[in-house]
Amino acid sequence: MILTGLLCGALLGFVMQRGRFCLTGGFRDMYIAKDNRMFYALLIAIAVQSIGVYTLIQLGIVEFSAGVFPWLAIIIGSFIFGIGIVLAGGCATGTWYRAGEGLLGSWIALFGYMVMSAMMKSGPLASVYNSFQAVQTPINSMAETTGISVWVFIALFVVIVIGIVVRELRKPKVMIPTMKPKRTGLAHLLFEKRWHPFFTAVLVGLIALLAWPLSEATGRMFGLGVTTPSANILQYLVTGDQAVINWGVFLVLGIFLGSFIAAKASNEFRFRMPDAKTSIKSFIGGNLMGFGASLAGGCSIGNGLVMTAMMTWQGWVSLVFIILGTWTASYFIFVRPQTKKSAATATTVKTA
Template sequence: MLQMILTGLLCGGLLGFVMQRGRFCLTGGFRDMYIAKNNRMFYALLIAIAIQSVGVFALIQAGVVRYDAGAFPWLGTVVGGYVFGLGIVLAGGCATGTWYRAGEGLIGSWIALVTYMLMSAIMRSPHAAGLNAMLKEYSTAHNSIPETFSLPAWPLIAVLVVVTLWLVRRELMKPKRKVASLPPRRTGLAHLLFEKRWHPFVTAILIGLIAILAWPLSEATGRLFGLGITSPSANILQFLVVGDSKYLNWGVFLVLGIFLGSYIAAKASREFRVRAADAATTLRSVAGGLLMGFGASIAGGCSIGNGLVMTAMLTWQGWIGLAFMILGVWTASWFLFVRPQRKATLRAAAA
C-alpha cells in the first residue's frame, strides 16, 4: 500500500507540475487547430505519443510490462469521444487539464471536476450496466492496429516517429514571433523551473517520459496500465461514498498527485490564486463535467487514456477516439466562439 501511495503521488506530482508549468492544454490546442489554424499543441501531443510508444513497447519486449489491447468497442469510442470533445470545451479543460487547473485555484475547474467525477462514478454503477453492455456488443475482435494487419509493432512505431519528427521540424522552421516579457526576477534553476516560459515541445518530451515511467510503477502494484484519469477519478468518489478500500489503486494517487504537483508549481511560480466563476461559467462547467464523465466512460478513456496512452499503444480505440474527440471540440468551438463572432461581425457591418 505504501509503495502504491508513494509511486502514484510521485508520478502524478511530476505530471501535474510539468503540465501546469508547460500550460499543456489539449482543449485549447484542439480548438486552435480549427479557429487559429495553429497545430503546435497537436504536434506536441504527437511527440508525447511517439516517445511513450517507443518506451513502452521496448519495456514490453524486455518483459518488464504486460499489455493486451483486447477488443475494440467502436460505437462507444466514436460516440464517447465526440461527447467528451464537446464537454471539454464547456468545462474549459480536458480531464487532466481540469485536475491541474483546479490545483491553480480555478473554481470553475473544481465545479467541472466534481460533476466529471460524479458522472464517471454513475457510469460505473449498476444504473448504467444496460447501456455499457449494449455498447460492448458493438465491438470488433482486434483493437490492436498491428494485430489487425498481422504486422509487428515496430514498423508502425517507426512511421509514427518519422511523421512526428517531420511535422515538428517544419513547425520549428517557421519564423518565430517576438513575445514581450518582463525582466526575470529569478536566476538559475529557479528561473527555468518557475518563471521561464516552457516550450510545448519540451513539455511534451517530459510528459512522454513520465507516461513511460507510469507503466512499470503502476504494474508493480497490480494495475496493468499506464496513465489514466477517468476511472481513478470515479474511484475517488466511490471510495468517499462507500468507504471500500477496493476503490483505492495506483491511479487514485496518480490523479491526486496531479492536483498536488500543479498546486506546488502554481504556488512557486506565483500563478496560484482563487478565481471565482460567474453564473454562466458555472453552468458551463457543470454541463461540461457531466459530458466529460459520460463521454470518457463509454469511450474507454479521456484525452490522456485514449488520446495519449491508447494511441501510443497503437490501438484503434486510441486513434479513432482522438479523432472524434477533436471533432467534438471543433463542433463546440463553432457554436461557442465562431458562430457568435460571425454574428457580431455581420451586425457591425449592417450598423
C-alpha cells in the same frame, strides 16, 4: 508501492501546469486559430511513450493487451467528450491541474465529471455503458489487424513526428516581449521561464512511460488514466470501499498536488470564482466529459495519449472524434456567435 502513483501524478501535474499543456486549447486552436503546435506536442508525447513502452514490453518488464475494439462506444463517447471539454474549459487531466491552480470553475467541472463517471462505471447508467460496449470487434491492435509488426507503425509514426518537429523549429521565431527575470538559475528555469510546448511534450511522454512499470508493480496493468480513478475517488467517499483505492487514485490526486506546487512556486495560484453562466457551463461540461470518457473507455489521456501510443484502433479513432467534438463545440460557442455579431454590426452600419 501505491504511493508511487502520487509521485508520478505530481510530476505530471507540475509539468502540465508549468508547460501549459492544455489539449482542449490545443484542439480548439487547430480550428479557430489554425495553430497546430499543441497537437504536434501531443504527437511528440505519443511517440516518446510508444518507443519506450514497447521497448519495456520487449524486455519483459511490462505487459499489455489491446483487448477488443468497442467502436460504437468509442465514436459516440469521444465525440461527446470533445464537446464537454470545451464547455468545461479543460479536458479531464487539464481540469485536475487547473483545479490545483485555484480555478474554482474547474472544481465545479471536476465534480460533475466524477459524479457522471461513477454513475457510468457502477451506478444507474452502467447498463448504458454495457449496451454500447457490446458492439465491438474482437481485435483492437493495429498490428494484429494488419499482420504488420507494431515497430513498423512506430517507426513510420516517429519519422512523421520528426519531420513535423524539424519543420516547426525551422520557422522564423516570433519575438515575444518578456519581463526581466526575477529569479536566476534553476529557480528561473523551473518557475519563471516559459516552457516550449515540444520540451513539455517530451517530459509528458517520459512521465507517461514511467507510469507503466510503476503502475504494473502494484497490479494495475496500465499506464496513465484519469476517468476510472476519478470515479473511484467518489465511490470511496460515498461507500468507504477501500478496494477502489489503487495506484490510479493516487495518480490523479498527485496531478492536483503537483499543479498546486507549480502554481504556488510560480506565483500563478489564486482562487478565481466564475460567474453563474460559466459555472453552469462548467458543470454541464464536466458531466459530458464523465459520460463520454466512461463510454469511450478513456479520455484525452487514456485514449488520446496512452492508447494511441500502444497503436490501437481505440486510441486513434478516439483521438479523431475528440478533436471533431471539440471543433463542433468551438463552432457553436465561439465562431457562430462572433459571425452573427459581425453580421448584425454590418447590417446596422449599412442601414445607418
